Amino acid sequence: MSDLLSLFATSPKGMEPLLADELNALGLSEVKPTRAGVSFQGTLRQAYQVCLWSRIANRVLLPLATFPAPDADALYEGVLDIDWTEHLDPAGSIAVDFTSLHSAITHTHFGALRVKDAIVDQFRNRYNTRPNVALDQPDLRINAYLHQDTATIxxxxxxxxxxxRGYRETGVTAPLKENLAAALLARSKWQDIAQAGGMLLDPMCGSGTLLIEGAWIAGDIAPALLRNYFGFSRWLQHVPKVWKDLTAEAEERKQMGLQKLPPIVGYDADATAIRVAIRNIEKAGLHGKIHVERRALAQTTDPQQTTGLFIVNPPYGERLGELESIRQLFSFLGSTLRNHFVGWHAGVLSGNAELGKQIGIRAEKIYTLYNGAIECKFLRFQVTPDWFMRYTQTADASAPASNAWTHASPARPAKQFTALEDLSDNARMFANRLQKNIKQLSPWAKRENIHCYRLYDADMPEYAIAVDKYEQWIHIQEYAPPKSIDPQKAEARFQEALQACSAVLQIPLADLFVKVRRQQKGRAQYEKFDEAGKFYEVHEGKAVLLVNFTDYLDTGLFLDHRTTRQWLYEMAQGKRFLNLFAYTGSATVHAALGGASTTTTVDMSHVYLNWAKRNLARNGFSDHRHHFVQADCFTWLEEEAQRLVSSPYRLPRYDLIFLDPPTFSNSKRMENTLDVQRDHVALIRAAMHCLTRQGLLIFSTNYQKFKLDMDALADLQIEDVSTASLPFDYARNPKIHQCWKIRF
Known part of the structure; x- marks a missing residue:
């Protein structure tokens, strides 16, 4: 065999230019990218180098012969003409990979058999013995490629x-192939960023593939150093000393590289994924060099480094109904980058090209790559303001709930807020009460890191309104006055209250969100007030939640259940969580952030269930562990209880259930009406049938006249936690809700 060999390295589609760059960097000659690979020339030592150092290639092939093969006999004869005794011991083993394109032989198994037969017959004829077939780690693996009836062996x-590579024992859902991860890092110019001391962060790291590949690139670690088998290992022309020298050199480079690794960090909301990542990192020889922890996307905040690479492979949303929540996830990725990672570089892989637009940053470069059979777009960003898109997404007015949100105050004509000295005497009286509440609540909110809370709740009978602070936005609800009150007088009082709010809070009247709150019955609770379709991000604990101030009676976040949601967060670790009458899923978000192993969110409203999906996605949860059910909760709960009780198998029950039914509902989608006073025993009983013996049901109601039937539930352990569940900002209205913890 001559010193200079003609070789071919295969690669996934779309990665050929990167592979060519690698081969050129290794000093190979005649490097020519082509479909699904790169041809090149090099010595045997250089062929070994490609096997050891290529981060992009799938295989390194040494062509032995090329010949016409219009039929099976010609294929057999061509293979028989190769002297296989130069490559394989008669007692050795072989495996044949066969592919065909635009050729007469289309059956790949048949083609592989003819190649195998020719090799076996040659040995049998010469030595009266034959090599065995071993599909796993054979002494010689033969690649047969038939293109337009021309065979290359x-x-x-x-x-x-x-x-x-040899470090990944177990993956998680849809793991990223190692060479694709390396390609993403190459397209992101990670090596340059690492050499400048930049940090690598993957906020949805899964089993840690991007982190490990990033560490190996930054640390000059050969990607095949862990492998104990190569196709040349038992090849008769293998030169062990050359290989030994190359691996010894790679080991020295590895030891030096490990001393200069930049910070590499990974987060994932899934505890199982983090455990897998830790095992993979240890097997990759990177223990103590990569930091991973369980953290939801919403908890990804300002990094310590001023520059680095933020790289992520989010879910693709291929399953029916997932696309909307994935769209929200991409938008949240964009807001996270804009708010916390200015000055960084970023790379996002998307299986849907349109999703990239949700990020709100113009891509510096877009590459087409393939994750298996899925065509993907890899978007490379510079996270600097000059690349930010200068628009706010808005909703389709015909949609029941939009995909849109904004991070700025409502776009309304700017008007100066009312001055305190311009208020009437009555309005000044209301303003004094509001100032007193703010003075009392603000230190508490700051100390407890609470961003959304109630400032005023009909403290003065003359001003029957509720004033809620949602971060920088103010939401005001007027309780409908009794019929005995003169409507003109009630309207005058309401306007006085609005002017006082504007003066005290220093917000223009046009920037206050105002609604009139009337008792809602039946389908009215789902009726729209407006079609503005704007959603706003707010924070509660570790959660990011979407609220809407204009379109519905409520904003999508019941502030009085803040403490209850915190309980769910604290108790959810490793639990199967069920959220009934789930509304916009804020309780589910807290349970997921708290480490729930699975969540099930049930609500009758398609609008609110989609809202819940978006809330989960905004916090980085879009995987198969989180289930959504659109159904009449009462009927679904009874059916679920019956399924669990009657099944001959030991079906898993829920460990933690949150049951917060409306006071009354007669929606057309319900089989019967729901009356919480009349039906609460049946609801609780059905929920308990779905609960594990050590589980906990939290039952709550906002019906002020509600009486829990203790006699009908006497066999259960019931703890009244109404007072404990009441947040400090609702202390002035202790009847806002009642709450119980119920166990067996």
């Missing part, structure tokens, strides 16, 4: 796909 020097 090659030795596979890699023996197995080089993307299998």
């Amino acid at each position: 090659s030795l596979d020097l890699s023996g197995d796909s080089l993307h299998r």
Whole structure:
């Protein structure tokens, strides 16, 4: 065999230019990218180098012969003409990979058999013995490629796909192949960023593939150093000393590289994924070099480093109904980058090209790559204001709930807020009460890191309104006055209250969100007030939640249940969580952030269930562990209880259930009406049938006249936690809700 060999390295589609760059950097000659790979020339030592150092290639092939093969006999004869005794011991083993394109032989298994037969017959004729077939780690792996009836027969020097580095024992859902991860990092110019001391952060790291590949690139660690099998290992022309020298050199480079790794950090909301990532990191020889922790996307805040690479492979949303929540996830990725990672570089892989627009940053470069059979777009960003898109997404007015949100105050004509000295005497009296409440509540909110809370709740009978602070936005609800009150007088009082709010809070009247609150019955609770369709991000604990101030009676976040949601967060670790009458899923978000193993969110309203999906997605939860059910909760709960009780199998029950039914409902989608006073025993009983013996049901109601039937539930352990569940900002109205913890 001549010193200079003609070789071919295969790669996934779309990665050929990167592979060519690698081969050029290794000093190979005649490097020519082509479909699904790169041809090149090099010595045997250089062929070994490609096997050891290529982060992009799948296989390294050494062509032995090329010949016409219009039929099976011609294929057999062409393979028989190769002297296989130069490559394989008669007692050795072989495996044949066969592919065909635009050729007469289309059956790949048949083609592989003819190649195998020719090799076996040659040995039988010469030595009266034959090599065995071993599909797993054979002594010689042969690659047969038939294109337009021309066969190329090659030795596979890699023996197995080089993307299998040897550190990944177990993956998580849809793991990223190692060479695709390396390609994403190459397209992101990670090596340059690392050399400048930049940090690598993957906020949805899964099993840690991007982190490990990033560490190996930054640390000059050969990607095949852990592998104990190559296709040349038992090849008769293998030169062990050359290989030994190369691996010894790679080990020295590894030890030096490990001393200069930049910060590499990964987060994931899934505790299982983090456990898998830790095992993979340890097997990759990177213990103590990569930091991973369980953290939801919403908890990804300002990094310590001023520059680095934020890289992420989010879910693709291929399953029916997932696309909307994935769209919200991409938008949240964008807001996270804009708010916390200015000055960084970023890379986002998307299986849907349109999703990239949700990020709100113009891509510096867009590459087409393939994750298996899925065509993906990899978007590379510079996270600097000059790349930010200068618009706010708005909703389709015909949609029941939009995809839109904004991070700025409502776009309304700017008007100066009312001055305190311009208020009437009555309005000044209201303003004094509001100032007193603010003085009392503000230190508490700051100390407890609370961003959304109630400032005023009909403290003065003359001003029957509720004033809620949602971060920088103010939401005001007027309780409908009794019929005995003169409507003109009631309207005058309401206007006085609005002027006082404007003066005290120093917000223009046009920027206050105002609604009139009337008792809602039946389908009215789902009726729209407006079609503005704007959603606003607010924070509660570790959660990011979407609220809407204009379109519905309520904003999508019941502030009086803040403490209850915190309980769910604290108790959810490893639990199967069920949220009934879930509304916009804020309780589910807290349970997921608290480490729930699975969540099930049930609500009758398609609008609110989609809202719940978006809330989950905004916090980085879009996987198969979180289930959404659109159904009449009462009927679904009874059916679920019956299914669990009657099944002959030991079906898993829920460990934690939150049951917060409306006072009354007669929606057309319900089989019967719901009356919480009349039906609460049946609801609780059905929920308890779905609960594990050590589980907990939290039952709550906002019906002020509600009486829990203790006699009908006497066999259960019931703890009244109404007072404990009442947040400090609702202390002035202790009847806002009642709450119980119920156990067996």
